[in-house]
Amino acid sequence: MTQAVLAEKLGISDRAISKWETGKSMPDSGIMLELCNLLKINVNELLSGERIMAEVYDKRAEENLLAMRREVEEKNRQMLQTEYWIAFPAVISGLVMVFVASFIEMPVWLRIVLIVFAFVMIFTVAFIAVGIEQKAGYYECQNCHHRYVPTYWQTNLAMHMGRTRYMKCPKCGKRSWQKKVLTHL
Numbered sequence: 001m002t003q004a005v006l007a008e009k010l011g012i013s014d015r016a017i018s019k020w021e022t023g024k025s026m027p028d029s030g031i032m033l034e035l036c037n038l039l040k041i042n043v044n045e046l047l048s049g050e051r052i053m054a055e056v057y058d059k060r061a062e063e064n065l066l067a068m069r070r071e072v073e074e075k076n077r078q079m080l081q082t083e084y085w086i087a088f089p090a091v092i093s094g095l096v097m098v099f100v101a102s103f104i105e106m107p108v109w110l111r112i113v114l115i116v117f118a119f120v121m122i123f124t125v126a127f128i129a130v131g132i133e134q135k136a137g138y139y140e141c142q143n144c145h146h147r148y149v150p151t152y153w154q155t156n157l158a159m160h161m162g163r164t165r166y167m168k169c170p171k172c173g174k175r176s177w178q179k180k181v182l183t184h185l
């Protein structure tokens, strides 16, 4: 089957297929099954990049699952690091501004401008940081260990210590201090 024929059957561009073949990108999960049906292979073989003999099939499937899990964990870890590197400098520089405005000789209007600016900056950054935290990984209920993604406002308004937030579990309905976890299971 040529790239053009396959592309037409899947309703995507043949450049996308050439990228898969050269290893520059992977097919989206949404078309993997259809692609596998067309090629008469299974997802395990697609991810492995080769036909798999029956005796090593389970082993390869497990390797592929673990590799995917590592990828998800790594992505979420990077996002949480980004949150830290956005929030930490903003809080420090905001506190420095408030300190300067409180203790150093300057006109009153300048004090006010500095303090207002510091607060607006800290709040803006905090809102962005919570958005990153909410999307990266999951929170785990302490009561039933259900892992889920809360809404933005549920996350933002929850009491928290670091990334551990006091929230209501959507499954068991209990409130608890829920830890951030990187994966769904």
Ligand SMILES: [Zn+2]
Pocket: 141, 142, 143, 144, 145, 146, 169, 170, 171, 172, 173, 174
């Ligand atoms: Zn629960």
